Amino acid sequence: MEKKQFLYMLKLVPELLDEKNWTERETAIIGEHFCALEKLIEEDKLIMAGRTQNKDDTTFGIAILQVDTEEEARYLMENDPAVAKKVMTAELFPYKVALYNPRFTI
Template identity: 50%
Template sequence: MKEYLYVLKLRSDLLVEDAWTEKEENIVGNHFSRLKMDTDNGKVILAGRTLNSDDTQFGIVIFLDESWDSAMEYMNKDPAVQEGVMTATLYPYRVALMKK
């Protein structure tokens, strides 16, 4: 298995908290549930986001997959990406150091 990282960017109109509807809340809830499940089953190594609320905020998902194509498919099936709440960019990645 190879390591990959995808960077998530929230749709710019959703940077304002008042712009969120129940639909976006549900989509991001599904996004989180999927990442939690895949963390529990060993596919996702780490997932998180920056805490700033301007256009520089981003999230990352570091995960394991068989190939670039399979990793791309996994990223594109993220509910937040599929539903257009977030955009995502995939990178090959290698963890060099990690706290035990």
């Protein structure tokens, strides 16, 4: 069976757009979020993840998954610590990488 790709878009909950509202709890959850994404790389389920660099209400992050089913993608998105612990909201989209330049480094 061919794997399918999905993108989930993440947005901080509105009150966390202001860094003054962050506590140790939110910082720890974002650390868990990052570790969960790293684990998905190890499992060959995450193609890439990143976020915009602006600091206003238009900021967002994305994670691009390659998995067997939409149900699996939704499960991974909903169990992302940042989503499950309500620091971020997320929305899932079917996606397909059309072009990729392997010469770029991060």
